[in-house]
Amino acid sequence: MDIAVLGTGYVGLVTSVCLSEIGHEVTCIDVDKEKVKKMALGISPIYEPGLVELMTSNINNGRLHFTVNHKEGLANKKIIYIAVGTPQKKDRSADLRFIVQAAKDIAHNIKNDVIIVTKSTVPVGTNMYIKELILENLTTDLKVEIVSNPEFLREGSAIKDTFYGDQIVIGSENDGPASILEKIYKPFGVPVFKTDIYSAEMIKYASNAFLASKISFINEMANMCEKIGANIDDVAKGMGQDRRIGSHFLRAGIGYGGSCFPKDTQALVKMAENVQCDLGIIRSTIEINELQHTVLLKKAKERFGNLVGKRLALLGLTYKPNTDDIRGAPSIPISEQLIKEGANIIAYDPVGMEKARAILPKEIQYAGSLEEALLNADLAFILTEWDEIIEYVENKLMEEPVIFDGRNCFSLEDAKKLNVEYHSIGRPAVLKGKDA
Numbered sequence: 001m002d003i004a005v006l007g008t009g010y011v012g013l014v015t016s017v018c019l020s021e022i023g024h025e026v027t028c029i030d031v032d033k034e035k036v037k038k039m040a041l042g043i044s045p046i047y048e049p050g051l052v053e054l055m056t057s058n059i060n061n062g063r064l065h066f067t068v069n070h071k072e073g074l075a076n077k078k079i080i081y082i083a084v085g086t087p088q089k090k091d092r093s094a095d096l097r098f099i100v101q102a103a104k105d106i107a108h109n110i111k112n113d114v115i116i117v118t119k120s121t122v123p124v125g126t127n128m129y130i131k132e133l134i135l136e137n138l139t140t141d142l143k144v145e146i147v148s149n150p151e152f153l154r155e156g157s158a159i160k161d162t163f164y165g166d167q168i169v170i171g172s173e174n175d176g177p178a179s180i181l182e183k184i185y186k187p188f189g190v191p192v193f194k195t196d197i198y199s200a201e202m203i204k205y206a207s208n209a210f211l212a213s214k215i216s217f218i219n220e221m222a223n224m225c226e227k228i229g230a231n232i233d234d235v236a237k238g239m240g241q242d243r244r245i246g247s248h249f250l251r252a253g254i255g256y257g258g259s260c261f262p263k264d265t266q267a268l269v270k271m272a273e274n275v276q277c278d279l280g281i282i283r284s285t286i287e288i289n290e291l292q293h294t295v296l297l298k299k300a301k302e303r304f305g306n307l308v309g310k311r312l313a314l315l316g317l318t319y320k321p322n323t324d325d326i327r328g329a330p331s332i333p334i335s336e337q338l339i340k341e342g343a344n345i346i347a348y349d350p351v352g353m354e355k356a357r358a359i360l361p362k363e364i365q366y367a368g369s370l371e372e373a374l375l376n377a378d379l380a381f382i383l384t385e386w387d388e389i390i391e392y393v394e395n396k397l398m399e400e401p402v403i404f405d406g407r408n409c410f411s412l413e414d415a416k417k418l419n420v421e422y423h424s425i426g427r428p429a430v431l432k433g434k435d436a
């Protein structure tokens with residue numbers, strides 16, 4: 001099948017590469033000229049394990065193409081994916097500016113009947129709006145059908161998630177376009193769930209909100225564990241072994257981040273307000289998450305009194321390991337708080353430093369290695385559980401700095417062997433080989 005994909009962020013690029021890998025001819029269209037130029041040479045704009053290899057092989061076998069030209073990219077395509085960004089507006093609702101432009105780009109450039117497949121996460125009702133917008137802007141009479149096909153991949157495991165996902169959700173007005181899409185995806189061998197468009201749009205927001213609320217729930221329990229002397233790791237394990245609860249998304253820490261959980265939970269609350277619904281659980285989820293970004297700082301202030309002039313190694317800047325994405329990362333509010341407290345930050349991340357420089361406070365210095373970041377540091381904050389960080393801390397016999405681990409990278413048993421003072425989330429502190 002000849003397919004066009006508008007937008008080559010995480011979702012657009014991974015979708016395009018995976019569709020070409022299963023035999024489809026895919027043209028990626030993006031308005032970012034530099035990005036397109038690089039991608040055409042096989043250079044990925046994102047760090048994602050396994051992506052470059054698949055991208056290069058499909059460019060070389062002629063199934064994957066890149067262009068900035070909508071007219072050229074959309075020519076003769078019967079299937080057009082929309083995967084442009086839906087960021088957050090100031091009022092916290094979803095910003096549909098890129099969606100509107102994409103719809104107009106499609107309307108102005110197609111010459112044949114099309115099926116539009118929306119991968120972007122969009123508020124309920126947006127797919128019908130996209131269809132209307134395209135029809136309104138057409139200059140000739142063409143048939144436009146629309147399918148909501150929300151994306152569930154996670155950054156860092158995006159390729160695996162596409163090939164081995166739990167399900168593909170397809171929302172449509174009738175079975176015609178849904179069946180065509182089902183056929184396109186057949187080689188993935190992933191179960192397809194067909195539903196109506198509104199439900200498909202809602203499944204995406206409800207899923208992200210549920211996962212986010214699971215994280216805020218366990219973080220709230222972690223904060224209580226600290227007060228009563230329980231260990232959140234064991235509490236989460238004991239809960240997760242009950243299959244009705246499940247063990248996933250019960251890792252306590254400094255709160256969720258990323259380009260989606262924060263914006264999608266807030267957009268869902270806004271969407272609900274518009275129909276006079278109050279989503280109390282999701283509002284609390286958001287509030288708890290924002291508070292959770294402050295717990296390491298509170299611990300450090302309790303331990304040191306104040307942080308003025310203290311040299312602080314900030315280890316891990318991306319919102320999770322195996323991605324270079326800094327969008328919505330807890331490192332943003334945490335580094336802003338630390339600067340206000342007068343700490344001297346020296347930061348390190350295995351792959352995220354280039355993107356971090358553009359987003360984090362200007363006062364931060366960047367180290368070329370973990371060793372450099374930790375040299376003469378009074379304290380270290382671990383914000384992302386990168387293997388490189390865990391292995392380094394595990395293998396270097398350090399007496400200092402005092403470690404504040406925001407991701408519970410070490411079991412308490414292993415923490416006792418580290419020879420450092422160690423504070424974590426929802427568990428007792430460890431004082432150089434002993435419980436505090």
Ligand SMILES: NC(=O)C1=CN([C@@H]2O[C@H](COP(=O)(O)OP(=O)(O)OC[C@H]3O[C@@H](n4cnc5c(N)ncnc54)[C@H](O)[C@@H]3O)[C@@H](O)[C@H]2O)C=CC1
Binds near residue numbers: 086105121
């Ligand atoms: N990042 C992720 O892991 C996931 C994202 N999503 C959703 O997917 C959507 C896309 O997110 P990301 O992949 O992070 O996107 P992104 O925001 O990183 O990239 C979007 C791309 O679209 C391009 N673009 C904007 N307008 C365009 C137009 N008119 N024509 C062609 N290209 C255009 C931009 O230049 C940019 O390269 C969002 O709605 C997001 O919520 C869903 C699941 C996972």
Ligand SMILES: O=C(O)[C@H]1O[C@H](OP(=O)(O)OP(=O)(O)OC[C@H]2O[C@@H](n3ccc(=O)[nH]c3=O)[C@H](O)[C@@H]2O)[C@H](O)[C@@H](O)[C@@H]1O
Binds near residue numbers: 255
């Ligand atoms: O809509 C999206 O963009 C995507 O959002 C998340 O994927 P992603 O943001 O890539 O990463 P996750 O692995 O879900 O982690 C999100 C955040 O939650 C945190 N987290 C996750 C799990 C956990 O137990 N505890 C926890 O604090 C992570 O550290 C990270 O900051 C969802 O898992 C995807 O299904 C969805 O497609």
